[in-house]
Amino acid sequence: MPLSDSFFGQKFGITEPDLESYLSEALGAGGDYADLYFEYLATSQLSVDEGIVKSAVQGVSLGVGVRVIAGERTGYAYSDDLNPEKIRKAARVAACIASGPSKVDKTGLHGEARRRDLYSLVTPPTETSLAQRVELVKRADRAARAADRRVFQVQASYADSLRDVLVATSDGVLSTDRQPLARLGVSVLAREGEGGVAQRGYSGGGGRVGLEFFEIEKTPEHFAREAVRQAIVQLGAAPAPAGEMTVVLGPGWPGVLLHEAVGHGLEADFNRKNVSAFSGRIGQLVASPLCTVIDDGTMLNRRGSLNVDDEGAATQENVLIEKGVLRGYLFDKLSSRLLGSRTTGSGRRESYQHIPMPRMTNTFMLAGESDPQDIIRSTSRGLYCANFGGGQVDITSGNFVFSASESYLIEDGRITRPVRGAMLTGNGPEALKHVSMVGHDLKLDEGMGICGKEGQSVPVGVGIPTIKIDRMTVGGTAGD
């Protein structure tokens, strides 16, 4: 698409000569590379709480970030005003990082031929009527209340955004993208009678989708019933066990294990600095040969997908671990320049106010050959985890945790009683070596992941088939 037809060309009259002059200004004090990231973000959030549309917010945010790289140094500035003088001023501030003559051969900007559109939508949700979106949330609220008489609090929420971006770089990349994102979630509290102990259930999902996704694929009623089911399961749950045991992860959202145990440790910024437990281990066995782990930013309509990353590079499928062997890291431009590698399309940022860094997109394990039922039958005593809350990792020691929001004891090859409050902990390069079975039932999560790193949040996806880990520490309270 010619720049003149793009969002920023049309709405703000930005031209290629403008962009080239800002880049020249950014490289005015030297520097090896400069880029501009223009962002216009429109957001809506709606929630039905206690049966009432209590809170709804619409907002717009506009700005441009200017980055200059000189060797290992980065200078960054931004402006929330697209007035040319303001952009030039930001460029001069970012340029302060460099000193000396510019080492950049000037190349003209060239738009990249669009190879694909991973989220071409008839209508982005942000541009549909508010009433239509409110109705989705009301449906979720009604369905949750109707699902079980023990439900006494329901909060249903919906959020969408439409992000228009333009990236222009001193090495000639000019790319634009329009990135929709939508998510519907339901949180419920249930209890047995007035005085009973309350338990929470949550379910949600979405992606880079239009409203029809919530009409056809994953309806408000689906999320509502799932949230209620989880809360009701918790009502009958006993305290989780404590100590080392066999853990079976169910398919889908438990893939957050890969995100924490492996993914973060393979981001190239940590490896450039040699501070990851995975540093210098390419080619080594870091998981059982049953494990192949992929990070793929090109999956249609997925929450973690992008046509181009936030540095204007095309996203791609990256093999992180192949049959247990560590194959590659996730690179952004800076780390690929410094490590003499190619970017893997993994440069992401929260907004124009943030410096890009290597991040995951959709991270999952390929399906294996085992029947999920056989995996459970083969386990004499252990824990089955069907759903998770969040997790966290210390990438240097490699130690990670993640908390199971729905889990059950496995006794004599059968799933028996639900338990609550189970926290799992392990060490990244070691944990996956204990994987002894991988199911054929790969499932991706329903689209609600948010990943935080150094204060920046970005949407991500995860997925995993049923897997059996022979040894992992479970942190509950129940004595043996």
Next chain:
Amino acid sequence: MIDRELASHAVRLALDRGATDAECTLAEGEEFSAQVRMRALETLKDAGSRRAGLRVLVGKRVGSAHTSDLSSAGVRQMVESALAIAAISTEDPYADLPDAAELGMLTGDLQLYSDDVQNIDTPARIQAALETEEAAFSWDPRITNSEGASFSAYTGERVFANSRGFLGSYRTSSCSLSATPVARQGQAMERDFWYSSARSHSKLESPAAVGRRAAERTVRRLGARKVPTQKVPVIFDSVTARSLIGNIFEAVEGDSIYRNASFLAGKLGERVASENVTVIDDGCLPGLFGTSPFDDEGVPSRRTVVIDRGVLRSYLLNSYTARKLGLLTTGNAARGITGNAGVGHGNFYLQNGDRPPEELIRGIRQGLYVTELIGHGVNIVTGDYSRGAAGLWIENGEFAYPVSEITIAANLQQMLLDVEAAGSDLEFRGSVASPTLLIREMTVSGS
């Protein structure tokens, strides 16, 4: 400086366009950070931004909007957007603003802003970061790598106006110095960090002190092992105790109380903790990060005793949760720049005990001293508590060896009753603070 009139103008415009009440927040901020790594400058960031947020009531219907476009066209669009939202909302009988009589602000100098934060030039800021990292390197030869050290500074202003006659603003400043060293011993690597932050540059700890403490915290983790699963006494150092105090806040804030989503809901006047636990929220202490002249609804900040020697005395409320519970606001409204206000805290802390932390440690025959918590394993509804931990193992009153890859678990309700002692080492490094805490017993999960 932002034009305070812009906030009043947006409120008036909303009323002209049909709102019965309106409140507007303007926020402006300038951020600077210098990050160094391996003795060289790595990143400089220097920028500022402004935003406006509006919340309107049309009768009992509410709508909110925000924008980064503060031009008159941008403000008009924000007003229309908020009104459009209100039109599709449902009547909420509890939706309102605080009464005019509840509005107001603290007077006098709260020491929230200091010029010295802006007056230091960039080379001096970079130098401070370099000295911090150097102090960590020189403390111990096993510190061979670094995730860097940084100096950051922030100045900002916040304006709030509403249709009940409130117009107020205040400026804040802050600066901080931090370091994240990496230590190696054989194949094992560990990192930790330390920082100092203050509203005035003159109150910041020295680069040498910050770097050294970061190095000490990192090196003492080397050689960490797992311990067998067992029940033992657990001491939270003053850093990890803060997160425990943060959990208490989540359990007493009005939103989880009126929803019955807290294990402390309905327990006003009851014993919920041991006699060693007195928890206070104070938004009035000069120069601290939890201090402000008024909350995000225009109600003056104040001091509230939340737990008095183990007895729950007060929840923390904004005007909405107060109306829901038939109580009065405690001046704890908090929000970004728009939307219905949530509940926040001022300086929220557990009061000092009378014994130094060393004495608490000496009294333990076998137990865990926790220096790091990771993960999100706290359920405020039930009190179920299970988190990843790292720290030092205590044997016969002394540190024996570091431990990691373990979890600690119990129920928060029981943990509060089991606080056997609070140390005498309370200090404010942020808006939540606690002295060292000794908990009688928790389950440590390891091998």
